Amino acid sequence: MTSLDIFSSTATGLGAGLALIVAIGAQNAFVLRQGIRGEHVGQVVLICMLSDIVLIAAGILGIGAVITAAPVIVVAIRLAGAAFLLAYGVLAAKRALKPGVLTADGQQGSLSLKAALITAVTLTWLNPHVYLDTVLLLGTLANQHGDLRWWFGIGAALGSVLWFSALGFGARFLRPVFARPGAWRVLDALIALVMLFLGAKMALGG
Template sequence: MNSAFLPGFALGFSLILAIGAQNAFVLRQGLRRDHVFAVCLTCALSDAVLIVGGVAGFGALAEAVPWLETTMRFGGAAFLLVYGALNLRSGWRGGASLLASDDLRSALGPVLLTALALTWLNPHVYLDTLVLIGSVSAQYADRLSFGLGAVTASFTFFFGLGYGARLLAPLFAHPRAWQVLDTGVGLTMWAIAGKLLVM
């Protein structure tokens, strides 16, 4: 396996792991067993489009404007430091259970529109994919393998979350589980930021 695939997978997985509105929605759909495949596929394909755009577009742009990669790398590190701090704060304060409410089942159309909105209307997704993944991919000679790793991470995560949610129901009924996860995500973000800063 190409050496750029695993770093791409690791970065993509760690970025998408953060609990946000999109992941909470996928988790709820999975726990309710409601349009799970369609929701997971919609989120994963949306991520794939953005990741490919980031890897391809940023790579070409970085060659044309040499200083842009360094600027984006430090900008990405700053974003990750702040993002990690927010997750650590959430872990410290304690999270609320996402399983407290169970809405009525919805028709497929509204469910997919919600999944698309939570993806494409989230400003963080553009920073994660077009900027951060795009800038880190420029460090590798084989950007295609790096991007493929990040795309594979998205599919793995979303389908794992959607279909694995029913197994996690007893665990994530307790706020303490969200605290542990948020803390782990925050530390991961800081580790990636540190690596970007010492490149």
């Protein structure tokens, strides 16, 4: 095992992790919204990063084989996740159609820290695709690297750390755009579409 081998496996893991995580999805949409609002950003980002690290480690340890052997677990997660996404999508749609009471900066009432953390955990752990991506796919790819599998995992975990940090804390640069209430209505409408689409797709087994 050379330094070049370690670097190669880590870089491969980083690329694979970013390729899977950088996509429009319920979790990323929520992190983006919290980042723009500047609301509990550090805690939400930390939850998402730690969740990915735990799931990637589980995949390397072989937990993916257990999930494959018991598909009923994935079905239960899929149905629960679909229900949550649909409910969240409906709430986002209501915010877009009827903004209600806005604060001085054009935003609606804030989420409490507890509500934000519960939402972040739910959007992560009730998404069956996260198990397919992190536990099964990244776990399988990591174990193809033999003794270097944990270096691959470190690279994949680093991808999550970089992405969620950039998404959550970088979103503040969009705040001038969202100084107007109308911009928040557009964002909530887009989030509603994403959540409802993913929820319906998940409910139908897609």
